[in-house]
């Protein structure tokens with residue numbers, strides 16, 4: 001499986017409506033590894049992990065942080081959905097199965113997509129500050145990141161958006177109704193996504209709490225009010 005994963009190609013997309021250039025790049029992980037070796041001249045990227053339950057507003061707040069603080073937003077979920085939809089992807093079916101069942105895709109896939117996206121963004125835009133949204137989400141994600149990436153980046157802090165399950169579920173259902181086209185914005189998948197959040201993601205948040213890296217934000221207020229609290233974290 002690892003050999004296959006190492007041949008993983010990724011499509012790296014960023015969206016013009018988020019004030020960013022769209023970069024499409026088919027890049028094998030082997031190439032990415034080479035480019036990483038050759039990227040000694042690239043700066044060590046600054047990373048902020050963005051965590052919180054499904055529907056807590058991670059993507060919404062990341063968009064605001066991008067506009068106000070010049071970060072690049074990399075959503076693990078978006079990268080996985082793009083790879084799933086990429087013509088010829090070996091991992092489309094695997095990713096779809098994990099997403100529909102609210103399970104966490106094996107880290108080699110996700111980490112390769114994130115590493116490629118960071119490297120490409122640094123080369124093309126010169127930006128070196130990244131919001132990594134929805135990662136690390138379980139122990140496998142955390143272990144893979146520590147193994148492969150932790151020495152190559154500066155982890156600044158971890159934002160956690162707190163919002164009760166019923167509000168999050170309502171937001172995701174509404175997101176589905178307004179055309180998110182996501183195969184997991186339905187009650188059945190949401191139940192599984194919340195089980196995964198509680199059983200697998202909360203321990204990762206606790207791990208970062210023990211390291212004093214967690215900055216918690218009340219995500220129950222409206223998006224602009226939430227952003228007032230988020231801003232403070234990026235002020236210095």
Ligand SMILES: Nc1ncnc2c1ncn2[C@@H]1O[C@H](COP(=O)(O)OP(=O)(O)O)[C@@H](O)[C@H]1O
Pocket residue numbers: 052053054055056057058059060061171172174175219220221222223226
């Ligand atoms: N503070 C908020 N109050 C109400 N609705 C929100 C808030 N933040 C986001 N939403 C809406 O809830 C849904 C989920 O938000 P999103 O940012 O996609 O969450 P996540 O990335 O955590 O899954 C979206 O439809 C979004 O417009």
Ligand SMILES: Nc1ccn([C@@H]2O[C@H](COP(=O)(O)OP(=O)(O)O)[C@@H](O)[C@H]2O)c(=O)n1
Pocket residue numbers: 052053054055058075076077078080098099100101102103104105106110133134135136137141184193
């Ligand atoms: N690190 C990650 C992030 C997302 N995912 C998958 O992508 C799905 C959607 O994640 P997302 O971050 O886009 O959305 P939310 O669940 O936060 O709303 C998750 O339920 C997982 O199936 C993953 O496998 N690994």
